[in-house]
């Protein structure tokens with residue numbers, strides 16, 4: 461085989477470099493021409509050689525130059541391929557969504573960096589692992605259903621499911637997958653895009669919560685405001701009847717003593733009694749309306765976050781409630797509290813509501829003790845207000861944070877304080893919860909993200 465053929469054979473063995481036959485010929489003749497041109501630029505080297513040897517050496521030199529040129533072109537192509545591979549790998553790894561390639565049994569074959577950071581796991585921990593191992597157990601059926609559909613229809617499938625990270629934390633993800641063939645072209649693979657949709661889910665949940673709150677408000681305006689209105693209407697009619705009776709008593713011509721007694725009863729008892737109910741109903745309506753006003757304002761007012769000394773904030777709250785403490789014969793124990801970054805006025809309102817409730821729902825059978833404590837845990841600052849009061853039954857524990865929910869109506873209140881507490885704490889990015897035992901007492905706690913940790 462001639463040297464030239466050998467070169468061509470070598471070049472054509474690599475399928476990626478294998479050009480079509482007409483292309484190959486053009487390419488060879490281009491190389492030949494360029495090599496011939498270059499050799500003419502070095503004629504001195506051939507002078508002392510006989511014609512045959514001369515032509516052989518010429519041929520060899522041509523091939524040598526051809527090889528050098530091919531080599532140069534290969535080097536260039538390799539550099540281009542490497543550059544484009546680096547570009548592709550950056551685009552793949554740092555894409556805004558996680559890319560997963562699964563084999564037909566659902567084992568992870570490839571994953572980009574975004575995918576690993578979504579699951580908080582290294583690539584090594586993901587490869588060859590079943591993708592279903594990262595799906596929340598309640599959402600596995602949804603995924604299996606979609607995956608069956610994918611193989612049946614061969615069409616793109618998508619679903620929203622919860623994924624579980626390496627540390628056990630959960631997030632909502634949108635999964636979109638298509639079916640593809642592996643690089644050899646004989647095995648089915650699943651190509652999957654995974655996007656974190658927790659923000660969107662949270663916005664949807666917030667919307668649902670707001671709708672529920674709105675429904676409750678409508679319920680209150682239509683039900684709770686109606687009952688004082690019915691009272692006002694009823695007792696106004698009573699007053700009208702009393703006035704009619706007064707008029708007929710004056711026209712009856714009864715003896716002065718009977719007349720005096722009837723008038724006295726109407727003026728001193730019937731009318732004041734009705735007036736009293738009317739006034740109470742007006743107060744009830746007024747407090748319900750101002751409660752509605754308060755709740756609508758609590759979400760709207762400006763949020764001014766700053767470092768707040770919670771020890772002095774709680775001292776202020778206690779001093780405004782000093783009178784109630786004395787009245788109830790209750791005492792307080794305040795631990796050293798960590799500072800936090802929050803809206804001082806709003807957190808003052810939270811503490812006032814919690815300590816106020818702790819006082820209001822004390823058990824008269826024992827001396828009241830209210831404890832305020834605080835500490836740092838998992839990047840959160842947690843504050844608790846605990847009492848030894850009447851406590852709350854299990855079935856009421858979730859509901860007490862609902863707007864206008866009251867466990868019993870025998871104490872003053874609108875069922876509003878805790879819903880404001882919840883709203884304000886959530887506005888700070890925190891959570892509120894409670895522990896309670898009927899007959900023993902309750903502890904209301906709330907968390908605020910630790911500004912120092914973020």
Ligand code: ADP
Nearest residue numbers: 817818821851860866867873874875876877878
């Ligand atoms: P309000 O106290 O005005 O009724 P809240 O929203 O502050 O409204 O509280 C809702 C309900 O939760 C109260 O009616 C009460 O039944 C219950 N509650 C709140 N705090 C306590 C507490 N510290 N101990 C026992 N029950 C409580």
